[in-house]
Amino acid sequence: MTQRVVIIGAVALGPKAACRLKRLQPEAEVVMIDQDELISYGGCGIPYYISGDVSDATELMSTSFHMLRDERFFNKAKDIKVLTRTRALAIDRTKKEVTVHDLKTDEKKVIPYDKLVLATGSRPRRIPVPGTELDGVFTISTVKDAIVIKERITRGEVGSAVIIGAGAIGLEMAEAFTDLWGIETKVIEVMDQILPGIMDKNLALMAQRHMEEKGVTFYLSENVKRIEGDGRVERVVTDRRTLESDMVIMATGVQPNTDLARQAGLVISQSGAIVVNNRLQTSDPDIYAGGDCVENLHLVTGKYVYFPSGSIANRHGRIIGTNLAGGAATFDGIVASFVIKLFDLSLASAGLSLQGAQESGFDAIGALVVQADRAHFYPGQDLMYLELVVEKSTRRVLGIQGVGSAGDGLVRRVDAVAAVLKFRPTTTDISNMEIAYSPPFAAAMDILNAVGNVADNIIEGRCRTIETDQFETLFEDRTKGGVIFLDVRSPKNAAPYVQRYPEYWINIPQEQLRDRLKEVPSDKRLVLICNSGVRSYEAQVTLDNSGIKDTYNLQGGVAAIKKVGIDLTSGS
């Protein structure tokens, strides 16, 4: 007896599960339904379609061999029946039926199933303010939205845009608007940093400064009060200002689509996502769910989290396909790997941020290293900013994050750590991790190994650090006394600072420090500064050894403070 499988949702997980099932069990009857007309598209590609990097929306819906993944394709190439513009209204788990509404004919019908897959994904979260219904207010969720947005841009109707939300999609859209179209783009974020909940503030600030240099304006810690306009959007009003705008993108996160699951009485988590076991079965073993409508076990915290991702959806899809065919594939969980390109930078992370670790109850430290992303003598090398988050008492590695150039160099290091996070690595595993070496690709002591080493030095108390925000506070309070900034770089590098702040900024190059200890003020707290944090650590060891111990090493050195936009040598 052939089984009949009904799949609700045909974007990422649905098609994957369907195709895998059909390969394993060609006789299975598979019906995939979707309320939309366009299916099986790469939704994550929308910002690149809008930016112009992807010229035609059909590319997002095509296979890599340029075949449109439409109803006909699935039917002919895969023997899968697809019903588009068909909305699932209700699931009857006793009768094992789905009631659907055919939006083309306005008919309702009932589709029986042996096994059901919920691939209902997520929908944009809309903030509850007046004016979101105005023409020109968009969310980024379907290719259909994207096509309308791009048409308006192409017609020259969008001189300025406001993006609400500085998460991944909001920032990608800000780049898309600014880079090639030259739209005056403003981003409003309710939190006090971009990428909240994903990156720590110091690293997020580096990306923000970069985007500001590219022309994007940010308004952080601001609440949108209302969107105004006469039929069409004209302005966005926050608790602090009014921004004129021809278009508004609401990028305030997504939430799982679980209406059907709730109606059917399936177990829903506190976060509002469908609860599944590691075979991706819901509380009804004949109903599977995966992708953006479920939550996943976080392998670092051991808690369930909602972390929507097209990549996870695809991997879920294959596992569901295997299990529909009688297999026993499992999905153990995630470490929340993340990467984003923003103009000429990339940001990536996996596991927990320092803030995330602390919120999860870990007594954690962050070790930041600034180092070339390949041999320092190799042309085209660029500085990378990499931070390892480590539990103090156990040296367990909880997460990694960084900022680098737009290529794959940063995400390479993040992926390698992500790969081992489930094995509960310690700093030793990072210090000895084998990052394939040759000068065009890595340093002989790679930045990833270095960040493991530095974390050890911090935990052992040899390296006592401050971060850029703490530096900034100390520097602003310098006239209160008690703190001296000891610059251990070459006189040439230090001169502009020494000249400008002669009372607070002194220069003794690291290689002269042992001979010039007498010049070091022993009654003040010292902030040690070099270009990257390496020589200032060396100086800290030397000072420790001579009994001067109230010293703090600025993590990432001058490279880090410049990257977050602190400039002490120009302006007023």
Added chain:
Amino acid sequence: MTQRVVIIGAVALGPKAACRLKRLQPEAEVVMIDQDELISYGGCGIPYYISGDVSDATELMSTSFHMLRDERFFNKAKDIKVLTRTRALAIDRTKKEVTVHDLKTDEKKVIPYDKLVLATGSRPRRIPVPGTELDGVFTISTVKDAIVIKERITRGEVGSAVIIGAGAIGLEMAEAFTDLWGIETKVIEVMDQILPGIMDKNLALMAQRHMEEKGVTFYLSENVKRIEGDGRVERVVTDRRTLESDMVIMATGVQPNTDLARQAGLVISQSGAIVVNNRLQTSDPDIYAGGDCVENLHLVTGKYVYFPSGSIANRHGRIIGTNLAGGAATFDGIVASFVIKLFDLSLASAGLSLQGAQESGFDAIGALVVQADRAHFYPGQDLMYLELVVEKSTRRVLGIQGVGSAGDGLVRRVDAVAAVLKFRPTTTDISNMEIAYSPPFAAAMDILNAVGNVADNIIEGRCRTIETDQFETLFEDRTKGGVIFLDVRSPKNAAPYVQRYPEYWINIPQEQLRDRLKEVPSDKRLVLICNSGVRSYEAQVTLDNSGIKDTYNLQGGVAAIKKVGIDLTSGS
């Protein structure tokens, strides 16, 4: 009582161990000796100095903040005494003394030690043929050699060069000579592939073809008989030909420098390297050794291997420094990660190649996937060729290797697998591995996940494959009968092949296959072909289901056969 540590060798490991020790134990007295004048250089950077990518040799000997790492630097910045041009002659383990020869003064003296570090590295292996003493015959081992080579090139004395050995250094030198200098470069290799022992033949062939396109000529499976010339090299004679040449580079591998260790009676392995425990102590617990003069435990085979690497030397150095200071750091072993840039390509590997796995007694398969290195719609995406080596019975992953564009995209996937190899991953770990996703960086179902999936399909018998060399043999033997090539691409793609080989090459697009099964010859062996191996696998499943089972899927499809230089549609 302060301890006195003597370190023999001051290139990579020596300085690292010395600096780490001094940071942990500033009072320790450290003497580092080296027979050369130039120390602490990035030897792996030599090909890039010769190519011109690195303009000045001092860059290889400088810190990332442009400070020359010479005797004075180590003395001033690190409180480490360095004796250059000082050769260690003998170790007296009873008296704990090293006898050295000061090459500057021609004096001999004795240096006492509490702890000794052997950082003697490796030396080039010279092949035993006449003529290697001629002027113009070089090895690539020290910066001094490199400076002489570059001077001769710059003076225009090198119109043609012969490189003996197609290992990593030989190939990097071939690129250096050809790319900017336009030197006519020939590479002679005794084995039948480039990068023998590192990459499998199919992937090595892809790189060879690329280098040939860039102007490098290869002579494989040839033995050098002698080098000839009147004082200066003029030609190289192999068992098959004579090659005129202004310069010869012997890049026939390296061997550990163990003369001192042997003389001192330390235990040496069968491979000729110093035997150390996981704290990097030799058979004398007061003598440490690491880097290119020791062998390492291979974490996949569980056997010791000689795998020289500047990166391992640096990590060894830190561990030795820690242990000299009374710590208990350990080095567990290696997975032999490798990466090389060759013109516009990168090649990378970790763990075992298929051939290596088979030689180590594993019943292994190789799963090759050809796929875009990022979202297929993202501009600048390029095809990547990734092969996973898996033990059949256990699905244990033994290794990974690949060919990609010159950036970090390939090594990113290889590093992630390398990171987990010591945890004995299975194909499931690869199928579910979290490669950070966004369209500029990965596909939603990343090539790494795909290669895990394909390996599973192969082991389960659903995907029965042939590689490019087997395809070539079958194609050459086509007139013997029994084999038909079934091209499941679009008619447009298949037409040139069908027109040229109408008796052997038939075309049924995959999406039409179920409707056109009657056209499929059921009495022949079928080789299934598409662009990448994905649709041909789909076709194989369809044919299996209809009872046609004598089918083979060409791994990597037309993309792979083109990449190894098989062109069926042009020429005679």
